[in-house]
Amino acid sequence: MSARNREALALLPSALLVTAGFAAIFLKRDAFLSNASLTYGAVFLGLCLVGHLVIRFTAPNADPYLFPLVAVLACFGLVELYRIDESFARLQAQWFVVGLGLFAFTMVVLRDYHLLERYRYTIAAGSLLLLVLPRMPVIGEATNGAYLSIRLGPFSFQAAEFAKIGIVIFLAGYLRETRQVLIHGGRRFLGMSLPPLRHFGPLLAIWGTAMLLLIFIRDLGAALMFFGAFLALLYVATGKKRYPLLGLGAFALGAYVVGGRVGHVQDRVAAWQNPLDPVLFGADIADQGKPGFGSSYQLAQSLFAQADGGLFGRGFGQAELLTRVSDGGTVTTELLPASQTDMIYALITNETGLIGAAAILLTYLLIVQRGFRIASLARDPFSKLLATGLTSVFALQVFVIVGGVTKVIPLTGVTLPFISYGGSSVMANFILLALLMRVSEDARRPT
Amino acid sequence: MIAPPLADLVEPVSVALKFAIVGVLYLFLAWVARSSVVDLSRGAVGAVAPGVVAGEGLSGGGRGEPRLRVERAIGHHPGDEYDIGQGAVIGRGAQVEIQIEDPYASSRHAGLVRQAGVVIVEDLGSTNGTFLNEEPLVGAQPLQLGDRIRIGDTEFTYLDD
Numbered sequence: 001m002s003a004r005n006r007e008a009l010a011l012l013p014s015a016l017l018v019t020a021g022f023a024a025i026f027l028k029r030d031a032f033l034s035n036a037s038l039t040y041g042a043v044f045l046g047l048c049l050v051g052h053l054v055i056r057f058t059a060p061n062a063d064p065y066l067f068p069l070v071a072v073l074a075c076f077g078l079v080e081l082y083r084i085d086e087s088f089a090r091l092q093a094q095w096f097v098v099g100l101g102l103f104a105f106t107m108v109v110l111r112d113y114h115l116l117e118r119y120r121y122t123i124a125a126g127s128l129l130l131l132v133l134p135r136m137p138v139i140g141e142a143t144n145g146a147y148l149s150i151r152l153g154p155f156s157f158q159a160a161e162f163a164k165i166g167i168v169i170f171l172a173g174y175l176r177e178t179r180q181v182l183i184h185g186g187r188r189f190l191g192m193s194l195p196p197l198r199h200f201g202p203l204l205a206i207w208g209t210a211m212l213l214l215i216f217i218r219d220l221g222a223a224l225m226f227f228g229a230f231l232a233l234l235y236v237a238t239g240k241k242r243y244p245l246l247g248l249g250a251f252a253l254g255a256y257v258v259g260g261r262v263g264h265v266q267d268r269v270a271a272w273q274n275p276l277d278p279v280l281f282g283a284d285i286a287d288q289g290k291p292g293f294g295s296s297y298q299l300a301q302s303l304f305a306q307a308d309g310g311l312f313g314r315g316f317g318q319a320e321l322l323t324r325v326s327d328g329g330t331v332t333t334e335l336l337p338a339s340q341t342d343m344i345y346a347l348i349t350n351e352t353g354l355i356g357a358a359a360i361l362l363t364y365l366l367i368v369q370r371g372f373r374i375a376s377l378a379r380d381p382f383s384k385l386l387a388t389g390l391t392s393v394f395a396l397q398v399f400v401i402v403g404g405v406t407k408v409i410p411l412t413g414v415t416l417p418f419i420s421y422g423g424s425s426v427m428a429n430f431i432l433l434a435l436l437m438r439v440s441e442d443a444r445r446p447t
Numbered sequence: 448m449i450a451p452p453l454a455d456l457v458e459p460v461s462v463a464l465k466f467a468i469v470g471v472l473y474l475f476l477a478w479v480a481r482s483s484v485v486d487l488s489r490g491a492v493g494a495v496a497p498g499v500v501a502g503e504g505l506s507g508g509g510r511g512e513p514r515l516r517v518e519r520a521i522g523h524h525p526g527d528e529y530d531i532g533q534g535a536v537i538g539r540g541a542q543v544e545i546q547i548e549d550p551y552a553s554s555r556h557a558g559l560v561r562q563a564g565v566v567i568v569e570d571l572g573s574t575n576g577t578f579l580n581e582e583p584l585v586g587a588q589p590l591q592l593g594d595r596i597r598i599g600d601t602e603f604t605y606l607d608d
Contacts, residue, residue, distance in 0.1 A: 006482075010475070010478075010479070013471050013472070013474070013475040014475075016471055017468055017471060017472060020464055020467055020468045020471070021468060023464060024461050024464040024465060024468070027457055027460060027461050027464070028457075028461055065479045065482065065483070068475075068479070069479065072472065072475065180588060180589060312465075312466075313465065315461055315462060315465050316461070316464070316465060316468075317461075352465065352468075352469060355469050355473075356469055356472075359469060359472045359473060359476060362476050362480075363476060366476065366479050366480060366483065369483055370483070373483070373486070373487075380580060380581070381580065
């Protein structure tokens with residue numbers, strides 16, 4: 001079976017999942033099965049087939065499993081968003097159409113992605129600007145204390161989502177250029193041969209940028225994502241373990257020093273260490289019957305929701321999202337705040353249990369495996385580094401949010417790619433996917 | 448639609464739906480995973496991309512004997528390997544270790560030297576230049592597993608695994 005036919009076949013399960021998912025939710029809500037779920041499934045399949053056709057015409061040899069794996073994530077996202085609020089699902093579906101448009105655009109226009117390497121410094125400057133803009137007055141906007149989004153009139157978008165792609169492109173281009181020097185460094189220091197200062201400088205600058213990000217946008221997750229991708233690339237480019245080890249040490253040290261001084265990061269760490277602390281949880285607020293909650297409420301509730309899900313989950317549409325806090329029943333509070341974005345993983349765990357959550361993580365793992373596979377097949381250093389970087393930043397984003405929700409690391413607000421509600425996230429990740437497909441097409445095209 | 452008398456079927460049906468969804472999902476993932484594994488084992492036998500052994504990535508270890516494998520060269524068999532552990536000169540002349548009959552090659556075209564366990568390639572002032580991974584070679588460059596050296600229409604891959 002050819003790669004593209006395999007891809008088309010692999011899209012069927014996700015259409016089936018959408019149909020069954022919506023059926024389960026309709027059944028729970030109205031106690032009847034409507035054929036609307038079939039319509040949703042058909043529309044979803046139609047959208048996927050459009051994406052498939054774009055790939056068939058622009059990249060016939062590219063990896064056949066990436067797109068179907070993403071479709072499975074997207075269908076889970078749509079079903080869960082519909083279950084939280086119909087309007088979320090409707091908007092998200094629109095974002096998917098826009099995202100697919102961008103995917104097609106990237107696939108058609110960027111036939112030769114090596115062009116990107118030539119503009120690496122422009123792209124780097126643009127990405128840094130995107131990262132700093134949310135801190136600027138008027139257009140900047142703080143979400144829960146972190147500066148991540150830019151507001152332009154009625155639109156607000158997450159700058160970090162787009163910046164991550166730009167930064168990876170820059171790093172891939174930069175390391176392609178300098179990796180030889182980094183491997184065969186000059187001076188020896190403490191038993192290690194270090195590259196000349198001229199080349200070590202930029203590496204320090206990247207570390208400094210990550211620290212500045214931490215201070216400026218106050219977001220540990222985004223800083224971890226960018227710096228982690230950088231270390232992964234550095235390791236792949238040089239094959240020397242000491243670079244990522246040194247980098248991790250430097251990052252830990254910097255995060256400790258900076259994090260202890262930036263109030264917002266401090267709060268997040270405190271909430272992470274002790275989510276069940278009554279003061280942090282905001283038990284007194286709930287006792288007085290007021291809406292609102294403490295700083296660790298979200299994390300604590302996420303842990304409860306996941307534990308409540310058990311092995312098999314409560315079933316689609318059965319998680320409790322709102323509760324009445326006062327005796328009169330007039331004030332409601334969210335049991336799982338931000339369940340459509342940051343907390344969607346906790347909601348999925350609650351409704352489908354450990355087996356469902358494990359399936360989601362497996363899907364991400366397989367995407368990452370395909371990504372690294374593309375990198376190992378790629379024929380030139382820039383392509384290898386680009387595919388590695390894009391895959392790493394994707395994997396780290398999943399780690400940062402799932403790790404945050406499951407209390408492995410302090411919780412920070414990044415989206416769960418292709419599942420969380422949010423236009424920027426959907427669009428940026430579709431561009432990332434298109435780039436990976438392009439590298440894959442280049443690598444697998446018979447010569 | 449389910450008629451009202453069947454309302455007590457709602458619960459079992461939704462449970463069945465949930466397990467069906469998870470079941471389909473796992474079957475799909477198993478299929479993709481199986482294909483990935485098949486892919487990997489196939490890649491390990493024959494190098495899929497020219498010059499790069501699948502799974503090796505960019506970071507060549509350099510533990511084995513350094514060799515040059517012929518990719519294409521007039522008068523050579525593709526796949527032949529030259530041992531370059533003692534260094535070598537590539538060129539059209541008679542006094543070289545690796546002789547190529549490429550019209551674009553100079554008599555002493557490019558030199559390979561082994562220094563501190565690393566093989567370094569250098570252009571010996573040739574007329575048409577040497578290309579390392581399709582980039583013009585400037586100065587002396589250390590070689591890594593999978594690097595491609597091209598002189599005119601002749602191409603070698605550096606191996607040290």
